Amino acid sequence: MLENLDLQQVMVLDIETVPQYSSFEEVPDVFKQLWELKTRSARKEGETPDEYYPRAGIMAEFGKIVCISVGIFTKHNEQVGLRVKSFAGDNECHLLSEFISLLDKQPPNFTLCAHNGKEFDFPYLCRRTLINELCIPSQLRISGKKPWEINHLDTMDLWKFGDYKNYTSLNLLAAVFNIPTPKDDINGSDVHWVYWKEKDVERIKTYCQKDVITTAQLLLKFKSLPLMADENIVIV
Known part of the structure; x- marks a missing residue:
């Protein structure tokens, strides 16, 4: 599959998410009860719903997206490059709308790529899109499609080689493949x-963009291609 993959028809993405409220005390009572039920089996013995709440960002029902970074491959004089763009801020509906508008300009069969995207990024984007009463873009719709009709690439899934017990972080794969990454x-x-206490969305955006670049470099390694030079990576 990867041998015939046209990189210029691939969008690499990453999302950053946070709890919907800065503290558990601010959560509406009905959602406090639902959070307690949802996390009962996940919490350690003696751990309270309040103490577990910082992890609410990983659940689309209790979290929200504060940054979506995307990268589209380019090619100039046979050298592969990447154009990186981010949608970030406090208004989740607005940044989702901008992201969807970008996808709507791409072909319906445009390939989306993320690390652990099938388990996290892709479904999270779909859920939050619906919650914000927006239309899921065609590239994210999988209902009714056959597996080979879904143009989603997951670099973690590619690394499994059928081993479904295996979880490998992006940082570990970057180290294994000697992909240079900035000290975060x-x-x-x-x-x-950083979002709720420091209110530093720009810092989160920078972190998200680094993950997009690392994922793109990893995909090149999976295709047995050389890494992109820094000067060929443009943040717009």
């Missing part, structure tokens, strides 16, 4: 703090 000052577990 935050990681995924810090995003909710």
Whole structure:
């Protein structure tokens, strides 16, 4: 499949998510009860719903998207490059609308690629799109489609080679394939703090863009192609 993959028909993406409220105290009572039920089996013994709430961002029913970064491959003089763009801010409906508008300009069979995208990014985007009363773009619709009709690539899924017990982080694969990555000052577990306490969306956007670039480089490795040079990666 990857041998025939046209990189210029691929969009690499990553999303960053946070809890919908800055603290558990602000959550409406009905959702406090639902959160307690939803997380009962996931919480450690003695861990309260309040203590577990910083993880609410990973669940589309209790979280929201604060950044979507995308990368589209380019080619100039036989050199592969990447154009990276981000949609970020407090207004989730607005940034989703902008992202959907970009997808609507692409062919319906445009391929979307993300690390752990099938388990997280793609379904999360669909759920939050519906919650915001927006129309799911054709590239994200999978209902009624046969597996080979779904143009979704997941670099974590590609690395499994059929081993469904295996979870491998993007950072680990970057290290394994010697993909240089900048020293990050935050990681995924810090995003909710940076958003709600520091109110630094730009910092989150930078972190999200780095993941898009790393995922794109990893896809090149899977295709046995050389890594992109820094000067061929443009943030717009």
